[in-house]
Amino acid sequence: MQRLFSPRHIAVFGGASAAEAIRQCRALGFAGQIWPVHPTRSSVEGLAYYPNVAALPDAPDASFVAVPAAATVEVVRALAQRGSGGAICYASGFAEVGGEGIALQKALVEAAGDMALVGPNCYGMLNYLDGVALWPDQHGGQRVPRGVAIVTQSGNIGLNLTMQRRGLPLAYLITVGNKAGDSIEAIVQALLSDARVSAIGLHIEGLDDVAAFSNVALQALAQGVPLVALKAGSSALGAQTAMSHTSSLAGPDALYDALFARCGVARVREPVEMLETLKFLHVHGALLGRRIISASCSGGEASLMADLAQARGLEMPALPPAAYQRMHAVLGEKVTVANPLDYHTYIWGDRAALEECFAGLMDCRFDAHILVLDYPRLDRCSADSWGAAVDAFADAAAQAGPGTGATMVASLPEDLPEDIAHALLARGVAPMQGLADCIAAIAHAADMGAAHARLARTTPLAVLVPQPDAGPVRTLDEAAGKAALRAFGLPVPRGRVVAADGVLACAIDLGFPVVLKAVSDQLAHKTEAGGVALNLRDATALSEALARMAHLSERFLVEDMARDVVLELIVGVQRDAQFGLTLTLGAGGILVELLQDAATLLFPVARQDVLAALQSLKVWPLLTGFRGKPAGDVDALVDAVLAVAAYAQAHAAQLVELDVNPVLVLQQGRGVLAVDALIRLKTL
Secondary structure, three states: OHHHHOOOEEEEEEOHHHHHHHHHHHHHOOOOEEEEEOOOOOEEOOEEOEOOHHHOOOOOOEEEEEOOHHHHHHHHHHHHHHOOOEEEEOOOOOHHHOOHHHHHHHHHHHHHOOOEEEOOOOOOEEEOOOOEEEOOOOOOOOOOOOEEEEEEOOHHHHHHHHOOOOOOOEEEEEEOOOOOOOOHHHHHHHHHOOOOEEEEEEEEOOOOOHHHHHHHHHHHHHHOOOEEEEEOOOOOOOOOOOOOOHHHHOOHHHHHHHHHHHHOOEEEOOHHHHHHHHHHHHHHOOOOOOEEEEEEOOHHHHHHHHHHHHHOOOEOOOOOHHHHHHHHHHHOOOOOOOOOEEOOOOOOOOHHHHHHHHHHHHOOOOOEEEEEOOOOOOOOOOOOOHHHHHHHHHHHHHHHOOOOOEEEEEOOHHHOOHHHHHHHHHOOOEEEEOHHHHHHHHHHHHHHHHHHHOHHHOOOOOOOOOOOOOOOEEEEOHHHHHHHHHOOOOOOOOEEEEEHHHHHHHHHHHOOOEEEEEOOOOOOOHHHHOOEEEEEOOHHHHHHHHHHHOOOOOEEEEEEOOOOEEEEEEEEEEEEOOOEEEEEEEEOHHHHHHHOOEEEEEOOOOHHHHHHHHHOOOOHHHHOOHHHOOOEOHHHHHHHHHHHHHHHHHOOOOEEEEEEEEEEEEEOOOOEEEOOOEEEEEOO
């Protein structure tokens, strides 16, 4: 793949599209040899055609194959047999059209063998580091010595991204189309071997191997090459009929969120956010913390920055005394020195005063120091005095040394001219466009820093073992489910399953108050069916409850009524076609779907993962003693979640889905109780 991406020589196959690739390579200054191939034509762009692969002077490192689909297979086969480095397959008409196209794509992969293959149905590849354009069209990039790589499944999105006017240096733009050959993970792996790549952006419609992706993502995190993912669409869940509450909380998008969070990949929602995040990461990489300060000559801008920072979980701390004194000395009594800083316009145009003010800003030694500055439109206005502020900020950042996270942002994207953005990049300042996207990029960089800090404790995903197509799915009744989980360490209430005539004796033996439940493997949701009665304090209440649910079952579960409950949670496991078993934690009880307060984890699950997931929930404060209320037994809760995870892993070949809802978290020191359980297993 390195031969394909950084070739010494290139072969192009086809007519007009191949000719355009030659022109684009020349425009970028490709220094190697270019060999056009066509069975009947004589020359193109001043180069003589070779009639076939066998006639080429050598096995080409890279080939751009722009011939019809069926012919593409034969060209790729000949290239592979010749020992070529790899091929970009431009033609459509493969698996994306279904039918015979699926078989044709399979034949293409078989023809390629071990040769690198990108596509088919892809637009091509641009290498702006070495001047390679295996590309059938114009594009907006230029040669750079270092920059970000972008891998996209969409050719048109890739083309659009080359046209950006945001100063972002593009090192590679690679479109993968159908991903029939080398996967996105393999392409990222190859890009990680090029030290000139500062960050990698990914436009993903779907991943074929999430375990492989987790491996390469963690490698990128370890190397300090940030990954930014624009994930579109969603993966399909398995075909089973979902009976659990968990399935309503952990859809496909939540699983991708869990994957990216685990591996330190920044998840963005649209192309502009991806470009701005890549730009910040290109300049500064991951951040060690979340502390920022902003300066602007407007109170309105300062307020906007504060609001946006708070919404993204960034901190704007009070100024350290030395920084405060330095800025106060230059700004005077009329300016309130604070974070965010409105430095007014008293020193506007005063180059020395501006630099002293910004030097004080850098003295904060926070994780990012931001100047908000919008240029006037240059076709109607003059920007002569803006240069003093830009130079002062860049010089102050340079004097402060590395690690300032120095950033200049225009509140409106169009208010930062492209030449100014390039100049700031050259001086180590991130030139950002749009307040919200700037703050989002900084938050992503801080998240990556946190992911890097926990890297030693992070494991890649387990390789997916598909569940065999065995017998029918069976549902364990509540008592059987609880017994199975109790064997793995999950605490459940004292109780017994009895016939109707044994209910009273069992309740007397346990001691009132008690809980009565109908027991049946056909009752997935007993509360809705009237099969649950709580807090029965005497024989009369018990008898009346038994009469109400007698039609539901001939077996009944009598249990202790839990006391001192702090919170109800759900712990669930479901199976996804791509991710395998996944674990979800959330606010539980009867309001699961209404609250939608949940976090999803991927296997294998570690103790610190469970604790972090719990802390991310909106109900977490209730576990820590909200407004003077008793705190919950968090340690016991984590133990309970790990017990459920252990059961799931031990039954991975059979488990379809599992709900423990609710898990009652008792007061600190009193443990937890799993008071309901639904387990569905495939019969092997």
